[in-house]
Amino acid sequence: MEDFNSHFSSAFLGKKILITGGSTGIGRASAILLSSLGAKCLICGRNDEPLRETLAAIKSKKLPDAIAVEADLSSGEGIRKVLDAVDSELGGLDILINNAALGYGSITDGGYEDWQYILNTNLLAYMACSQEAINRFKSAGAGQIINIGSMSADVREEKSSVYVATKAGIQGFSEALRKEINPLGIRLLLIEPGAVDTDMQPASKEEKLEQIEKHEMLPADDIAWAIAFCIAQPPASDVVNLKIRPHLQLI
Structure with missing residues (x-):
């Protein structure tokens, strides 16, 4: 068996990766990290400015150029726009x-209408993008889907019933889909983080930094490293579900 450093350093070279919601939070951190490891990333988001800022951050580190697509994944049109770019700009997946x-x-x-938009974005887009990815993976007999869920699927906090419904849906969808696609050589991982420094957190930047210092919140980079660890697993080894919480997020 080759040593870990050799395996890890080569596990990402030339990999073509689509990251939805890639302009902020976990998606942004993942795009920067995976690009630094040699992957070719395509990110998408609803707003042009954060997309450009993420591309600039990648370029400033002299990393392989990433591709950005402005699209709203709550609609079939937005999903088709992103997957068309995967084929034409990324050249595969x-x-x-x-x-x-x-x-x-x-x-x-x-x-x-409010709930429909959230369901379309948080759940149906996962399903639609997964179907598109599977269609592209089948011919190669390989590929990986990583679904970012949330601890909310299990904790089910009060006054968050709509969000909880979407994350519980992702949990069930991931567990069932894995059984369908594993025989095709396609891996599926569900990551369920606790509190992470993203735009979803209502606290100010200063308050979130304080929570991170107190180990009550995770920086988005920590989730990006977890994603990289799981991608780098040997082909016969699947990390199926990964729950990551701040040390002092006691639930």
């Missing part, structure tokens, strides 16, 4: 990281 998601509170807030 090895790994899908389903990460794009929005926070939301209780079912007692808002109305049908």
Whole structure:
């Protein structure tokens, strides 16, 4: 068996990776890290400015150029736009990281259209992107889907019933889909983080930094490193579910 450093350093070279929600938080951190390890990343997001900022951060580190697509994954049109770019700009796909998601509170807030938009973004987009990825993986007999879920699927916090519904849906979807696609040589991983410094957290930047220092919140980089660790596993070894929480997030 080759040593870990040799294996890890070569596990990402030339890999073609789609990261949804790749302009902020976990997606941004993952794009920067995976690019630094030699992967070719395509990121998508709803807003142009953070996409450009993420590309600039990657370029400033003299890393392989990433590709950015401005698209709203709540619609079939947005999903088709991203996957068309995967084919034309990325030239194929090895790994899908389903990460794009929005926070939301209780079912007692808002109305049908609000909930529909959240469900489309947080759950249906995961399903649609997964189907598109599987169609591309089948011919190669290999590929990996990484779904970013949340501890909310199990903890089910009060006043977050809409968000919890989407994350519980991702959990069930991931567990069932893995059984369908493993015989095709396709791996599936569900990562369920606890509190992470992302745009979903309502606290100020200073408050979040204080929580990170107190080990009550994780920086997004920690989740990116966990993703890299799982990608680098040998072909016969699957990390199926990974729960990551801050040391002092006691639940």
